[in-house]
Amino acid sequence: xxxxxxxxxxxxxxxxxxxxxxxxxxxxxxxxxxxxxxxxxxxxxxxxxxxxxxxxxxxxxxxxxxxxxxxxxxxxxxxxxxxxxxxxxxxxxxxxxxxxxxxxxxxxxxxxxxxxxxxxxxxxxxxxxxxxxxxxxxxxxxxxxxxxxxxxxxxxxxxxxxxxxxxxxxxxxxxxxxxxxxxxxxxxxxxxxxxxxxxxxxxxxxxxxxxxxxxxxxxxxxxxxxxxxxxxxxxxxxxxxxxxxxxxxxxxxxxxxxxxxxxxxxxxxxxxxxxxxxxxxxxxxxxxxxxxxxxxxxxxxxxxxxxxxxxxxxxxxxxxxxxxxxxxxxxxxxxxxxxxxxxxxxxxxxxx
Numbered sequence: 181x182x183x184x185x186x187x188x189x190x191x192x193x194x195x196x197x198x199x200x201x202x203x204x205x206x207x208x209x210x211x212x213x214x215x216x217x218x219x220x221x222x223x224x225x226x227x228x229x230x231x232x233x234x235x236x237x238x239x240x241x242x243x244x245x246x247x248x249x250x251x252x253x254x255x256x257x258x259x260x261x262x263x264x265x266x267x268x269x270x271x272x273x274x275x276x277x278x279x280x281x282x283x284x285x286x287x288x289x290x291x292x293x294x295x296x297x298x299x300x301x302x303x304x305x306x307x308x309x310x311x312x313x314x315x316x317x318x319x320x321x322x323x324x325x326x327x328x329x330x331x332x333x334x335x336x337x338x339x340x341x342x343x344x345x346x347x348x349x350x351x352x353x354x355x356x357x358x359x360x361x362x363x364x365x366x367x368x369x370x371x372x373x374x375x376x377x378x379x380x381x382x383x384x385x386x387x388x389x390x391x392x393x394x395x396x397x398x399x400x401x402x403x404x405x406x407x408x409x410x411x412x413x414x415x416x417x418x419x420x421x422x423x424x425x426x427x428x429x430x431x432x433x434x435x436x437x438x439x440x441x442x443x444x445x446x447x448x449x450x451x452x453x454x455x456x457x458x459x460x461x462x463x464x465x466x467x468x469x470x471x472x473x474x475x476x477x478x479x480x481x482x483x484x485x486x487x488x489x490x491x492x493x494x495x496x497x498x499x500x501x502x503x504x505x506x507x508x509x510x511x512x513x514x515x516x517x518x519x520x521x522x523x524x525x526x527x528x529x530x531x532x
Contacts, residue, residue, distance in 0.1 A: 240485065240501075241270065241283060241291070241305070242522035249281045253305070254516065256524070259501060260488065265516040273301040273310040282521060284341070284383045285330040289528025292330035292341060300328065300341060302363065306527040316343045316359045316368050323347075324355075329384025329391035333412040339363040340412050342391055348378050360415065363532075371415045376408045385434055387441040388459045389413060392420065394434040407434060407441075423455045423464035437484045444481055447472075452481050454493070468493055468506050485524045496522050 238256040243249060252267040259265055272281065274295050284292035284300070293301045303310040318324075327344040341361040347354050356374040361367070377397040384391035390409040397404065407420035423443065430448035434441070441457040443464075454468040470481060470493075483496035493504045499518040504511055 238486075238524060238526055239305075240522055240524055242267075242519040243282060244517060244519045246517070248277045249279060251281065251283075252517070252519075256486065256494075259514050259516065260492070260494070260503070263515060265514055267516055270305060271308070272305075273303055273312065274299060282382065283523045284328040285386055286523060286525035287330065287332045287339065287386060288530050289526050290339060290530055290532065291523075291525055292328070294326075294328050297326050300343075300361075302330075302339065302341075302532055304528070304530060304532055305525075307529065307531070309532045311363075311532045313341060313361055314366070314368065316345075316361070318343070318345045318357050318359065320345060320347050320355065320357065325379075327379045327382055327384065327393065329386065329393070329410070331384075331386035331389070331391055331412050334389065335413050336364070342384060342410060342412075343368075344374055344379060344384070344393065346374065346378065353378050358410075360412075372417065374408070374417075376406055376417070376419075379408075380405070381434060384410070385436050385441060387436060387439060387457070390418075392434065392441055394432075405432075420457070423466070425453070431480050433480075433482050435483055438486060442484055444484065446480050454484055468504070470495075470504050470506075471509055473511065483522060485522065 239253050240256060240259055241251060241253045243251055251270040251272050253270050254265050254267040272293060279296050281293060281295050284294050286292070289304055289306060291303050291305065293303055295301065298315070300313040301310050302313070325346040325348065327346070329342040329344070330339070332339050340363070343359045343361070345357045345359075347356070353374075357370065358372065358374050359368045359370050374395075377395040380394040380396065384393050386392075390411050393408045393410070395406055395408050407422060409418040409420050410416075411418070420441070423445075425445050428447040428450060429445070431446035433444045435444060436442060437454075437456055440459060443455040445453045445455060447453070450472050452470045452472075453466050454470065455464045456467050457464050467487070481495050481497050481502070485494045485496070487493050491506055493506070495502050495504060499520065501514045501516060501522070502511060503514065
């Protein structure tokens with residue numbers, strides 16, 4: 181069973197065309213029986229004609245602290261079908277004891293990792309290739325806040341990382357520096373400051389060619405908040421209109437689901453609504469209303485990973501995976517180790 185791809189297949193194909201490959205194939209002419217070298221463009225054409233499922237597999241990657249930070253991964257199929265999921269460790273770049281690691285985001289099979297907050301890597305787990313980004317070199321007072329974002333600019337054929345660096349106090353945001361890294365240029369440059377308040381999350385959410393950050397003008401969680409977009413091509417900021425939620429707010433989180441921006445909006449002791457912004461429709465749709473269950477405690481759902489063809493929704497809940505079935509309002513928990521965070525990505529042959 182496959183999940184939904186975070187970025188478009190066309191982007192992956194465009195990158196696949198750039199892959200350098202050498203191979204030998206057995207000639208299909210029985211009388212010759214010889215080994216022939218195929219030109220690179222023919223190899224690429226063969227690969228591009230294969231079904232996507234033959235080239236890519238959807239994976240879940242999650243971070244553990246046990247006793248040091250570790251990355252593990254498993255297939256979506258095993259997570260949804262098998263009673264006990266064995267998730268092997270993943271060798272990731274710059275893996276050292278006691279170093280913190282979190283997944284900033286993924287696109288076309290490439291994962292952006294932040295190690296100890298300020299060491300950033302682009303990494304393809306399938307090819308085991310990685311690249312460490314040069315330092316962003318930001319001069320601010322000690323203790324400033326990091327927020328990273330990762331995405332793909334299709335018009336430029338370029339992967340980009342955004343660093344959002346903020347200094348704030350009880351009164352809100354005092355200073356911000358925003359820098360953007362281009363993989364093609366292998367360099368950072370500074371762009372317009374972030375003037376929309378204090379960002380809530382450690383990572384921006386990439387959808388529709390833009391990174392999105394939830395931000396509040398004040399430090400109080402009850403303050404009004406905005407969804408701030410940053411276009412990776414024009415480098416212009418914008419505000420994304422939110423759904424009409426209704427009364428009873430107690431919590432929210434800005435997430436991704438199937439490559440689309442999503443919001444989990446919590447109504448205390450009642451339910452959590454899952455909203456999705458579908459790019460083609462340019463409007464929010466409430467795709468599920470997950471009921472509150474006293475047996476789950478006072479925790480809130482987070483990070484919807486995918487919706488399966490049968491309608492089941494895979495979410496993260498308090499360090500575990502949770503599957504919700506809207507047909508009968510039932511829950512089940514895939515048996516896997518507890519973790520800190522989880523993301524979904526597709527394996528690919530995209531080079532770094």
